[in-house]
Amino acid sequence: MTYSSYLRIPELLALQQEPRAHDELLFVVLHQSHELWFKLALHELDEATRLIDVDRFPEAETRLRRIVTIMRQLVAQWDVLGTMTPAGYLEFRHVLEGGSGFQSAQFRELEFASGLKDPTYLSSPWLSERERGRLQTRLDAPTLADAYAGALERAGVTDVVDVLRAGPSLLTMLSETLLDYDEAVGHWRHRHVLAVERQIGLKPGTGGSSGAAYLRSTLTRRFFPTLWEARTRL
Numbered sequence: 001m002t003y004s005s006y007l008r009i010p011e012l013l014a015l016q017q018e019p020r021a022h023d024e025l026l027f028v029v030l031h032q033s034h035e036l037w038f039k040l041a042l043h044e045l046d047e048a049t050r051l052i053d054v055d056r057f058p059e060a061e062t063r064l065r066r067i068v069t070i071m072r073q074l075v076a077q078w079d080v081l082g083t084m085t086p087a088g089y090l091e092f093r094h095v096l097e098g099g100s101g102f103q104s105a106q107f108r109e110l111e112f113a114s115g116l117k118d119p120t121y122l123s124s125p126w127l128s129e130r131e132r133g134r135l136q137t138r139l140d141a142p143t144l145a146d147a148y149a150g151a152l153e154r155a156g157v158t159d160v161v162d163v164l165r166a167g168p169s170l171l172t173m174l175s176e177t178l179l180d181y182d183e184a185v186g187h188w189r190h191r192h193v194l195a196v197e198r199q200i201g202l203k204p205g206t207g208g209s210s211g212a213a214y215l216r217s218t219l220t221r222r223f224f225p226t227l228w229e230a231r232t233r234l
Ligand code: HEM
Pocket: 030, 031, 034, 035, 081, 089, 099, 100, 101, 102, 103, 104, 107, 192, 195, 196, 199, 200, 204, 205, 206, 207, 208, 209, 210, 211, 212, 214, 215, 218
């Protein structure tokens, strides 16, 4: 076994074709690395959901902390994209044709598995059969938000405000970590829309949406709306 054979480095590096314009390699690496981190986040999310289901909160926390850290470092990755000029992007943007991050099946899986399900994505023509199958499974399965709701129910909590009011406990800590996760994804969405405006202004997206205007409409999406809403009533 060598470093290269264990990590399948030749296969990994073969995934980036010769760039057609200088900045295309940055664009490809940024997207591919996001997909790898999404893969790991989904892996951790499944485990966190399973652990919450059996009230193993400290172990669930360690998984959730990892997901939060992954999302925070993805937020930081937008700085690298900021080193690309809009003119540099325009040199190869036409290559994408109708391709867009909007079609990222793993991003939708993350949304579905966390608590934000929208079955209309399943009829998207760009999904492969495998991607559609995975999304259908996610659609049918209980989410992280469901697992949290179940934990509250088992603890006899009828209003999450009571958890926020109580002193430190495993449930209050879990609640704050879930909020950290929701907030980190929110930051990712904000940084994405700023990066988009910086690159293409108010042009429509390659995926066919209105572009930044559509992305701004997604900024209020939340995985755990009751945890946010409870703050108002506290
Ligand atoms: C130059 C860089 C980028 C530009 C100009 C850009 C532009 C856009 C636009 C305009 C949309 C809306 C859909 C459309 O009409 O295409 C979108 C959606 C999306 N993009 Fe990007 N993007 C960039 C980089 C990235 C990167 C690096 C990722 C990482 C995976 C990404 C992930 C996504 C996702 C997940 C959506 C769907 C968001 C949602 O529906 O909530 N984008 N992007």
